[in-house]
Amino acid sequence: MTIVKPSTLPGFMELLPKDQVVFNNLLDIIKKNFERYGFLPIDTPVLEKAEVLLAKGGGETEKQVYEFTKGTTDIAMRFDLTVPLARYTVEHFSDLHFPFKRYQVGKVYRGERAQKGRYREFYQCDIDIIGNGKISLVNDAECPAVIYSIFREFDFGKFTIHINNRKILNGFFKSLEVKSSEEVMRIVDKLDKIGVDNVKEELDKIGMSSENIEKLISFIGIDGTKEEILDALKKLNCDNEDFKQGVEELEAVVKYMRAYGVDDDYFNIDLKIARGLDYYTGTVYETFLDDHRELGSVSSGGRYDNLAGYYTTNLMPGVGMSIGLTRLFSKMQELDLIKKKGNKVSDIIIIPMESTIEKSIEILAKLQKAGISTTIYTESGKMGKKFKYADALDIKYALVIGENELESNVFGLKNMETGDQEELSLEDIIDKFSK
């Protein structure tokens, strides 16, 4: 038989079981919180018709898509969960109820150039709330409230959800009547390097009035508490409807986020957050781990005016956020920020003698019936090898069962971490784990 060297493709994460358990617990935290807030699960196919999945076309993403032909069908692998959501919402429109609050957790595929920290297969965990025609601003607060609950439970350390509203920046620039907001932003970006006076000079050169230059300088200097920022924005007296609406929306989102119980220390207004995608039209979010800003945003999203323009003329606005769990997990592992406690499969491992296997299985069945995850080591071998197995699997308690234990109904429950052993009846053991 020819032996083929077994290996995976580069850029595909594959974990050992002990890390997989940790990863799955994070997935469970995410799903539990999504459902607690009333988001409904969907599970779209990994493969879709290429013409449907790539209806938008163009851009960097398309180059990365895994695409192939089977028979006469052009097939593409999903590269995100948003395009499938748009397709799903339109295809099943008459069977859905709006606002349609959906979550999806699944793998997506991008054939990027392999590089450290980049994955070609990775988990996306998305929530979106889709309206039929319109959708209330409360939803703009609910999404970050869900993300807040999740990251509190992840316990990776202090984090901050940064919120902004695209209408503010767009409206503000419109009110300044600048020809190219990109050019203005490029000049403003140099503020730290060249100082206020040089920035003003350069803005003057491209034809901005001194009044507008002052407004712009005031705008980019705005900072402080949420109330201070909202006040300062109002005091700019910017005469643009988008701007005014953006400020109003932002104020409402802050109010509702507080009502959802999001701790004020864990979110702020950040006028610098814009999100690259032209897709977003209102509220936008990015989330940073305070002690690890270098990771970039660990959960982002925003509000959009129209989810599915490529599939329907119905207007479906929505708002959503997403966690890219594969990359986040890999970073958290590198930084050793993942708490290991509670990440186990089995509570007890039973180690029987050759002659007590059958009775030991009966005891295992009783423990499992009581909800205690139990495994059994039935291979032959020396005791040392068996305890080594228990250790390697991080199982906290070992229960050695010989003839004496069966006769007396007194079992030695050995704590594998401390080495301590308690002498307990089967009923005592069940009691101990029920607590």
Added chain:
Amino acid sequence: MTIVKPSTLPGFMELLPKDQVVFNNLLDIIKKNFERYGFLPIDTPVLEKAEVLLAKGGGETEKQVYEFTKGTTDIAMRFDLTVPLARYTVEHFSDLHFPFKRYQVGKVYRGERAQKGRYREFYQCDIDIIGNGKISLVNDAECPAVIYSIFREFDFGKFTIHINNRKILNGFFKSLEVKSSEEVMRIVDKLDKIGVDNVKEELDKIGMSSENIEKLISFIGIDGTKEEILDALKKLNCDNEDFKQGVEELEAVVKYMRAYGVDDDYFNIDLKIARGLDYYTGTVYETFLDDHRELGSVSSGGRYDNLAGYYTTNLMPGVGMSIGLTRLFSKMQELDLIKKKGNKVSDIIIIPMESTIEKSIEILAKLQKAGISTTIYTESGKMGKKFKYADALDIKYALVIGENELESNVFGLKNMETGDQEELSLEDIIDKFSK
């Protein structure tokens, strides 16, 4: 903008949220039971190197594989979870601990001709226990014990796990010194049609001794309780080591399955079960719903001598079983055998007035903190529309919150199924759901 008609590929199951909730609950039951018995999760990539995944080559399966080239790499989509398990076990050999008890739940891909009841993307839910060199027979009983727990919890009606051992049939035929067991089986299969005498005649024609013909007729007539079948097998006095070992193994597996608490009514010895794959070498399993034999086996598997001969010269025997959930779910839906109770996402939907939205969100936050899944309807519109939404989403309780309710802390909790309404304080509501 060009509108593309949104649709999925044929042969890909996609569910509405209410069905997805049910499907996910089944997945959760499976995973919970796998873990309760100490199986560890792994999650291999959907895409693998074609040369690795198709190392075995040939056969019907290879034609169905989705295979493509990206850059210069030949890539294949996994078509089962067994080949990836073999690759994984060898690749991570030095980091694993044997017996390696792993489970994997994930989608696999087969580009079959589309037909009713066949899927090109479907969930496999697999458990396997892999030994390094050898593995105890207890594991042959544990696999069906896990499957038993799962199907009891599924509650699809009475089912029976049929077990057999390949060594019995193989050894028996060897002892008869027949040239072609296929030919003998073909003749034996005609028993019901042509009667015993004609079968004997045909066997005589192909050169079997009358002594062996009698043995064969006795063998295929064996039936009864597990003890009766085992007794009858022993009384055949078949002088073949494989046969004797097979009977011994089968007897041990029955004993251990009983120890695991598998109800005798739910499993039997079925000497007709062989499993097509030449892969299996010992215990084999098939599972049937008693009232729906026409569905075929809903969970199958068996013991094999060598998991990963294509990747290593190490001998790794193992035993495993599998549930093909996508097909099973689709059949259970057709037969309306899926219990809907307990399959919900939200316990309560809050319906606020325009003026009570903020306070209502605070109440929602309190309910969620108490572990009650709660959603809120904040779109404007008439009350009827809001209740219709609650109904459509199958949410059992609606909580309308106006100014009066907030002032008095007395809320009308409306049971959407019965129409009854209870007047309760927030604390009462939390109490009610904690029970």
